[in-house]
Amino acid sequence: MKVLKVYSLVLIGIVALTAGMGVSGYEVGDAVADFKLKNVDGKMVSLSDYGKSKGVIVIFDCNTCPYSKAYNDRIIALNTKYAALGFPVIAINPNHPDMSSGDSYEEMISLAKEKHYTFPYLYDPAQLTPKAFGASNTPHAFVLKNENNVFKVSYIGAIDNNVRDASAADKKYIEEAVDALLAGGAVTTPKTKAIGCGIKWKK
């Protein structure tokens, strides 16, 4: 018991240290720790619920950011296309409601209803998942590949290369990454960057 106590203290210390650094997070190839968050339907959703999927597309997204709004329909389309192929979307709102009232749980429920979300839109007021993933802005995507129930990061970054005009995007990063994984190949562009709204961290 004592050993366990010391061990947990050390673990808490490591977690606190990592949280304090702020900039850390998963890199491509890293295994992702399980999470359990409340969905807009009131039910809890865990990454481990997706054991039968080939992978998942985790997108840190919110109600208020203009970039999130611009990508909203594209995110819905991603789930429509890839859930059936074994890569469903899981959206997580990383913003703290105290720092962004438009991103409250109630507002999330309204948006999910209005846009008929076919995927979970998870509430994380403790902001543990954006910290663990190293998400910095919205929308910020992570494609995870399921390797025997261990979810490994295969792609980090933008959805595509044209936020303003979906039809003008000629690099569809997420689709290219998931298509490559489905074909059993390697992701050619495993990491991209995009301008986005900074995550509203609780101060």
Next chain:
Amino acid sequence: MSNKYLFILLLVFSVHQAKAQEIRIIKFPELQGIIQSKSNAIQVINFWATWCAPCVKELPLFEKLNAENNESIKITLISLDFADKLERVKSFVDRKSMKSNIVLLDEVDYNQWIDKVDKHWGGAIPATLVINPQNGKRKFVERELEEGELEKLIEQVK
């Protein structure tokens, strides 16, 4: 009498027009030119957008620095609003009576240039880059600045 008033009105209107600042749309090479500038002035580059609340909140810090008319500091505020929203940026700048040098960067293929600004930049705004071209020192901050922090960043690159 009425002519006199009309004249004053016209005068006020024309002064107001002259004060309204012209905002140019630029492409990345021009931004790169500022980043790689060899001038004597310390370059203060801020990335913002009219819709970004923390960006708007910190803009007065840059305006205050700009008002000091310090020739050894060159401020460039880079709006990342979409180019088709230029009028919105112009009216925002007018409404806030902003005097700093402001340009709109029209480059939506972000992955092509974010790392060239700073490889530590995740892409969130506000973001501020302070460069001293004379000694090559640079500071990059990817969050809202606090009061007095801009002066500290400038001090750190001296």
